[in-house]
Amino acid sequence: MFKIQTLNKIATCGLDRLPRDNFESATEIVNPDGILVRSADMHKLDLPSSVLAIARAGAGVNNIPLPTCTERGIVVFNTPGANANGVKEMVIAAMLLSSRKLFEGITWAQGLKGQDAIPEQVEKGKAQFVGPEIQGKTLGVIGLGAIGVLVANAASALGMRVLGLDPFISVEAAWRLSHNVIKAPGLDTLVAEADYITIHVPLTADTKNLFNAERIARMKKGARILNFSRSGLVDNAAVKAALASGHLDGYVCDFPEEELLGVPKVLPTPHLGASTPESEDNCAIMAAEQLREYLERGNISNSVNFPTCEMAPTGKTRITVANRNVPNVISSLTSLLGSIGLNIEDMLNKNRGEVAYNIIDVSGDVTPETIAHLKSVEGVIAVRVIPNCN
Template sequence: MSTLTLDKVKTIKTLNNIAENGLKVFKDGEYAIDNESENPDAIVVRSFNMHEMELNNNLKAIARAGAGVNNIPVDKYTEQGIVVFNTPGANANAVKEMVLTALMASSRNLFAGIEWVKGLQGKGEEVPSLVEAGKKQFVGKEIKGKKLGVIGLGAVGALVANDALELDMDVIGFDPFISVNTAWELSRNVQRAMTMDELFAEADYITVHVPLTDDTKEMFNEKTFNLMKPGVHILNFSRGELANENDMEVALESGKVGKYISDFPNEKVLNMKNAVPVPHLGASTSESEENCAIMATRQIKEYLETGNIKNSVNFPNASIPYTGKSRVTAFHRNIPNMVGQMSSAFSHNQLNIADMINRSRGDYAYTMIDIDNDVNGDVIHSLEEEIKKIEGIITVRVI
């Protein structure tokens, strides 16, 4: 158990190149960007592997400028009361455009055709006639009127589904955990699959937009391939581990799967027949990187200055208007009577509660309490020490 007290000047460390417009969120005089710091208040990261990093007890927050957090040991930091943020939706348009590009280009055999044409270098005046004679081997098919299955209707999946409808595709979607906001944004013309097996059976093309979990790992395998239409195209811009690569190789060789477009190539994928390896370009646009950086840094700034949490992957979202009065925040175990004990500490120190919020997520919870009184440092210190002694408290911070 530790106590974290906010310093006047907050130190921010970046572990990757972060877009300059994102770092501009941190005002000079209030924040210092110090990438050599051993004791930062917060870290902004993209793909840097943090699993072997040793962190100090001053660190309060980590923001991943992107959606996936596989490079961050979230469970470890949760136990220490360190908030881990991500930026869902900030790179959604970039990924959507790449998915639709790959969908059309692979359906028309564009990648293989271009590679073949480049092999005609040195043929001189024969090139035009060779192209005309050889182009028939790359005859593709149009996507208009075909059915696209979208697994995962979050920020990216919903955009893909809506835009595919505009391309005159039929769209069927599956997401048992669809949010209310996404449901409002999703076109009513997207058909709902009641099960993933139903989607597998109906789709000509399948694109997947779900996180890697124990339930989704190797979701594309021999069993699920047997449910699909012969020659189905599968697009994977989420995680390479969603596919059983041994089974995928066999399915591609037999033609059961017509194309496998993967944004996560490795040696095995490179040697698969009819696999289209994309060099992890899904979110690689200057606009996307800037959007993610701005969103990540704003979330850190809001948290450090007010304690409000939005888009955390390990603690509940919690927000109350910040009036400038003293605010006490605490991460703690999600066990009975925690709020009651904290309220008692306020009473013991003759402090009135102006506003309060308590939110839980699994085994952990977060509480913010605003103090109604004008108080001096000694009283705050006494309150802080009393809350620290409560069994189940992980960290306490006074803003």
């Protein structure tokens, strides 16, 4: 029986993917094997030694202590693409909101309550809310992952010219991308040509303040920035200065901060990108299924700290080994297994940066002594045995 701790409310449809005959889930649970989390901050939590995996029902993992997890061999999953459609719809809505000045117009119209001759006032006042259509305009999409691809395709279908930029685009994403999307030769070209720019990249040391004063100055006069990824990607002070000077005509951000509130032409939405029941269900289902597959079969997909490593079960005893990606670990493991008479039926080794992961199916029983010997191999981080893996 695997014990799963839920640190946030997880949609029932996700928990239903964990069969009751093999899984127990609760918010308060002693020595959990796995953790399901959404937004709870785990950095100050004392993770029990029993924890084997953490599944985040969402894309970002800033709330999870990744270095600590990796050092202990705890596999951390996220759910890329599960909320992609919800975010895509928000981005399209953001373009329309900022272009057509819908929020400003609605706010102004609500202020007419109780006044006389409202129809006449509307006809006189509507000119201040004139804004351009998006058809025929150029959208620059930075980052063509699950969300970026959907945004690019939707914008193209709406008649926009779309420039896409992602030097690390996956083969799968490339297959899904509309043939109408133009590959931008570089960031400077995209920035110079786009009427709208939408950002879909993670926040790293390389992308922090990706849009600073210098880069914003290269943008078209009157262009707009849409940020539904992370607040640190855009320099708030630089945006405010560009809006005040008239160089930028709008900034929509899903991450309200004190310095952005009340600033004209800034539309701060309260982190609503994935706030749809469909997104929450999709994330919960995907997170639970990935956690179950790892706990029951040792297979890894969509991990942010370990390599993708999936092998069909053979019905034999399965050994999984997490190790530092250094020479001689594999040879040491196989030699040790051979020396005690365990025949390797199938094996898969994958690495990701400084860590590696192995799935080894063997004939015969794996004793506690064998596990101890495997753990003693230099470079090994964690060892797990799954009997009769099917």
